[in-house]
Amino acid sequence: MPTKRDYYDVLGVSRDASEEEIKKSFRRLAKQYHPDANQGNAESEEKFKEIGEAYQVLSDPEKRQLYDRYGHNPPQGGFGDFSGFGGFADIFEEFFGMGSRGANRRGPQPGSHLKYNLQIAFEEAVFGAEKELDIPRLETCPTCKGSGAEPGTNPVRCPQCQGTGEVRRVQQSIFGSFVNVGTCPRCEGQGEVVLAPCSTCKGNKRVQNTRKIQVSIPAGVDEGTQIRLAGEGEAGTRGGPPGNLYVVISVKKHPLFHREGTDLLLDLPINIAQAALGDNLQVPILPEGDIAFSIPPGTQHGKTFRIKEQGVPHLRRNGRGDLLVTIQVVVPTKLTDKQRDLLREFAKTLEKEPTGARDKGVFGKVKDAFK
DSSP, X not given: OOOOOOHHHHHTOOTTOOHHHHHHHHHHHHHHHOGGGSTXXXXXXXXXXXXXXXHHHHTSHHHHHHHHHHTTOOTTTTTOOOOTTGGGHHHHHHHHOOSOOHHHHHSOXXXXXXXXXXXXXXXXXXXXXXXXXXXXXXXXXXXXXXXOBOTTOOOEEOTTTTTSSEEEEEEEETTEEEEEEEEOTTTTTSSEEOSSBOTTTTTSSEEEEEEEEEEXXXXXXXXXXXXXXXXXXXXXXXXXXXXXXXXXXXXXXXXXXXXXXXXXXXEEEEEHHHHHHOEEEEEEETTTEEEEEEEXXXXXXXXXXXXXXXXXXXXXXXXXXXXXXXXEEEOOSOOOHHHHHHHHHHHHTSOSSOTTOSSSHHXXXXXXXXX
């Protein structure tokens, strides 16, 4: 079985491409490789299928998130059946008016998914938080209950398409004549029209509203984490289900700590005396506080110490990562006369070469190079 190409490469877009960029690239490639323009070309037919498959995944926020994480083999059954052109009929008709969607338009239509970018503090990402979001979205009109008609009246069958939701036209092209089945322009594929539109929604069946949504940020989330709130997207029409709300997390930087997975990283500056003689200190930890920490004598610049269970909580299991403390030995740039004299006296007691370096290591290699 041939290896599938990366969906982003198939559509010729970057991994951070916007929904509009994905749609624009799909439209261009689908026109280029559509079977009507490449009759009898098996290679173009396969390319056409590949483009449709890539778009079907990358245009859906939930499927795209799974693909970004797991590639072509996500858990729990994958992305669905991509066999044949039938699976992409709705997609291509949406752009080019090919095929028939009248029956689908007259049935329940799901609401659109929504995305909300939420920036949180570093500590909130580590330990979790509760947030209240103001989400503008389309909701079912409370006056007409989604019918689009003024209460006491009902929609009637569309006189242009006779309730089918679609119109047929014979068209001529460079590929010959063909019957183009398109959506009825009068009822927009609904098969019915509203003669007395609802005074609240003006016949649109939905109204714009801003809803306060509570979201729980679990401990351990990181930059780019998506939280899915099922059913909190825009309302569907004709009894269709609502879409989902995807909360995308971004995390503010912390003045002291950095993060690597579930480990916290801390640079600890000390002076040369502390490095040489050792010292007992208090180092900061999260949440705000300190923990006792001992620097052993002779500690070198860049040495890293691990403090267990003082890092970030694991997202889907118990326990926490560790705190990694990296020593930064700070050499003073300004000395008092007394400090300078003491260092001179101290320097007289030191060998010119570090202990153990005469016959090996850097200094030994330098000597050998000039023999």
